[in-house]
Amino acid sequence: MRVLDRGAMVVAGAYGLALAVTAGTFGAGYRWLPDPMATHFRPGGQADGYLARPAALLVSVGLLLALGVLFTLLARPAAGPGPGRRAVISGGSGTAGLLGWLLTAVTVVNWDLARGADAVLPPWQLAVGAAVGLAVAGAAWLLAGPPTAAERAETETAQAGERPAGLPLEPGEAAVWSRTIGSRPLRWAALSSAPAAAGCSVAAFSRPGLWPAAVLLLLTALLLAAATTVRVVVDRDGLRVRPLPLPHPRISVPLARISGASVRRVEALREFGGWGYRLRAGATGLVLRSGEALSLRLVTGREFVVTVDDAATAAALLNGLLERGGAGRPGLPAAGPDRPPGAEGRD
Amino acid sequence: MLFRVDPASPVPLGDQIAACVRGAVAEGTAGPGDRLPPARELAGSLGVNMHTVLRGYQKLREEGLIELRRGRGAAVAGGASPGRARLARAARQVAEEGRALGMADEAILGLVRAALAAKGPPPLPGPGDGRP
Numbered sequence: 001m002r003v004l005d006r007g008a009m010v011v012a013g014a015y016g017l018a019l020a021v022t023a024g025t026f027g028a029g030y031r032w033l034p035d036p037m038a039t040h041f042r043p044g045g046q047a048d049g050y051l052a053r054p055a056a057l058l059v060s061v062g063l064l065l066a067l068g069v070l071f072t073l074l075a076r077p078a079a080g081p082g083p084g085r086r087a088v089i090s091g092g093s094g095t096a097g098l099l100g101w102l103l104t105a106v107t108v109v110n111w112d113l114a115r116g117a118d119a120v121l122p123p124w125q126l127a128v129g130a131a132v133g134l135a136v137a138g139a140a141w142l143l144a145g146p147p148t149a150a151e152r153a154e155t156e157t158a159q160a161g162e163r164p165a166g167l168p169l170e171p172g173e174a175a176v177w178s179r180t181i182g183s184r185p186l187r188w189a190a191l192s193s194a195p196a197a198a199g200c201s202v203a204a205f206s207r208p209g210l211w212p213a214a215v216l217l218l219l220t221a222l223l224l225a226a227a228t229t230v231r232v233v234v235d236r237d238g239l240r241v242r243p244l245p246l247p248h249p250r251i252s253v254p255l256a257r258i259s260g261a262s263v264r265r266v267e268a269l270r271e272f273g274g275w276g277y278r279l280r281a282g283a284t285g286l287v288l289r290s291g292e293a294l295s296l297r298l299v300t301g302r303e304f305v306v307t308v309d310d311a312a313t314a315a316a317l318l319n320g321l322l323e324r325g326g327a328g329r330p331g332l333p334a335a336g337p338d339r340p341p342g343a344e345g346r347d
Numbered sequence: 348m349l350f351r352v353d354p355a356s357p358v359p360l361g362d363q364i365a366a367c368v369r370g371a372v373a374e375g376t377a378g379p380g381d382r383l384p385p386a387r388e389l390a391g392s393l394g395v396n397m398h399t400v401l402r403g404y405q406k407l408r409e410e411g412l413i414e415l416r417r418g419r420g421a422a423v424a425g426g427a428s429p430g431r432a433r434l435a436r437a438a439r440q441v442a443e444e445g446r447a448l449g450m451a452d453e454a455i456l457g458l459v460r461a462a463l464a465a466k467g468p469p470p471l472p473g474p475g476d477g478r479p
Contacts, residue, residue: 170355172353173351173354174352174393174394175351175352176384177350178350178383178388178389178392179348180382233384235392235393244382310376313349313376
């Protein structure tokens with residue numbers, strides 16, 4: 001298997017070009033640059049941040065190299081043929097175009113100046129950079145081309161999954177499947193946002209202007225922490241997912257909206273662009289990690305996936321409940337999570 | 348963890364719930380540290396009384412298969428293993444069959460003691476041996 005195909009080469013090429021232009025301009029005009037040179041500008045265009053020349057070069061080259069490696073890795077064929085691949089290639093290349101233009105422009109506006117403070121980066125340069133980025137993104141979109149038939153077939157096989165036979169259920173039998181699932185990526189995100197939230201809150205006591213940011217950071221950290229472990233429940237009402245320590249926020253998929261359940265593998269980054277509650281064309285997912293997932297086909301034709309272990313049992317139970325539902329569900333209320341008190345069990 | 352409860356079965360509902368957890372541990376689908384669903388939530392899903400679920404959990408606790416901690420809910424015990432779960436199941440079977448035969452509890456326990464004694468370091472009790 002090739003390590004890089006045409007799509008990945010397009011991204012790598014875009015960053016290579018951006019790097020060559022940026023570093024080339026920097027090197028060619030090195031003598032004309034003030035030291036320190038202006039590297040940050042106010043919205044009006046006046047310089048307000050400075051770096052020594054070698055540092056400025058290092059930051060530019062490092063930024064383009066890091067993003068280039070990241071996007072090439074995301075676009076490489078070995079990562080699987082997710083439907084978002086063409087968008088990754090196009091977006092990554094567009095970012096290369098925008099950054100390449102802006103970094104070069106920063107170098108050029110410093111030319112022939114005695115002091116970096118005299119540099120002015122006209123705001124319209126941002127618009128030109130955006131236009132260049134869009135043009136490069138469009139070109140990359142065309143160069144990458146639509147997924148080949150082989151890639152489409154691979155995507156379909158990967159996403160079709162396996163549909164287990166329905167669990168045979170007696171007419172009056174009640175069955176529930178319940179399991180918790182944790183997310184390492186979200187746990188790290190929560191852990192790393194907590195110090196930021198704490199720091200911002202402490203700083204807000206002396207600078208009240210920081211309070212909105214502090215509250216926002218605290219809420220983010222709390223939400224992330226709450227979502228790091230969830231409980232997935234399948235019962236006669238359908239599927240329910242909620243954070244482990246709390247009853248809310250929860251996701252419910254009523255049985256009436258499900259047409260079938262299967263098990264498949266999910267690639268978090270490639271298929272859904274990340275972790276957490278994800279929306280994309282044709283599918284919704286609670287993606288806490290890559291790997292085994294319960295996949296629901298909804299009556300609307302959309303897919304709902306939730307990554308969880310032992311998904312085969314959950315899918316078999318859902319299919320069993322659907323089959324029994326088709327044959328009429330005697331003795332069960334039409335809807336509602338709670339039965340009337342009279343229906344409570346004996347022992 | 349899959350819970351199945353059939354009100355038409357002669358087995359008490361709490362015992363049915365306990366048997367599901369025992370089965371999950373015996374098959375290895377649930378291991379030490381795995382959290383059981385909160386009793387109230389499971390009761391709502393199964394359409395049974397919360398105390399029925401708690402009775403089932405209590406039985407599992409007595410068997411050493413789960414730990415019940417106030418405020419933290421129920422979780423599979425650290426010492427639980429597929430072997431331990433199968434043993435708990437076998438013990439229940441012994442008790443059920445003994446009761447079905449109309450035996451007294453002491454007589455059933457006596458059987459188990461005798462089985463243990465047969466496995467123990469050999470005191471070699473003869474036919475006329477007066478030892479218990």
